[in-house]
Amino acid sequence: MTTASTRLSKPARREQLLDTAMTIVRTQGADSLSLLTLxxxxxxxxxxxxxxxxxxxxxxxxxxxxxxxxxxxxxxxALQGAAPVPGEMARVMSAAYFACAMDMPEWSAISAALKGNPDMEVIEHEMLNSYTAMMTAALLPHSGLMPEALQLRCVGVLGAAEAIAAELNRGRTTAADAVAALTDLIIGSIDTRTDRY
Structure with a gap:
């Protein structure tokens, strides 16, 4: 139990609890996490x-x-440090995405534990909108697409990124190959040429 010497402010306590919860999920799985075990x-x-x-x-x-x-x-x-050219921006976006996917293996377990939760659906929508807005803003200067069209393509790219991340976390591809594949998909999403088909 906490004592006067270990009292934390409410925000600091929340961070400590979240750190501890993340450790439980990482070491024992999401099913082992409850308010009591935390x-x-x-x-x-x-x-x-x-x-x-x-x-x-x-x-x-x-x-x-x-x-x-x-x-x-x-x-x-990652975007702050990227050269403002499409290939480099796509590469750093891809590298950042997969670095997080490998560094946060808890993501899938937590997501699976929340399946069917109505609050989760709202949060997933908000997160997708926020992430695609960041991608769209970064890529828009390099694309002739209207913002809405580019944002829709970014939604598709993120779906592909999630599938590639699953392959990466299963050990069925390498980080380098995952980054290369997603980079190509991002570049393809901003290409507005109509003679490709």
Whole structure:
């Protein structure tokens, strides 16, 4: 249990609880995570955990959102350092995506644990919109497409990225091949030539 010497501010406690929850998911799987197991692992009382997350789905949603924030931050950082040419932008987007996919193996387990949760559907939509908006803004200067058309292509590219990430996490492809494939898909998505078909 916490003592006066280990009291944390509410935001700091939340981060500590999320770190502990992520460790549980990574080492034991999402099925092992409950508010009780989190309280025990973090060395706090159950009411503290309930105060922060309310329910197990609330905890899982908080973890999912945290992973998404890290993913978008990695993309933003990668884009800041990229040369403003399509090939380089596509490459850094791809590398950032798969670095996160390999660094956050909990993503799939948490997502699977939340399947069917109506709040999850809303959050997934918000996350997809946010991520595709970032991609669209970065790629728009290099494409003759209207923003809406480019954004729709980015949605498709992200679907492909998710499928490639699953292959990567299963060990059925390499990071280099995954990055190359997604880079090609991104470049293809901004190509507006109509004589390709």
């Amino acid at each position: 309280a025990e692992a973090a060395g706090v009382s159950r009411p503290i955990v309930y105060d922060h997350f309310g329910t197990r789905p609330g905890l899982l949603l908080a973890l999912y959102q945290r992973l998404d924030e890290r993913h978008r931050a990695a993309l933003a950082q």
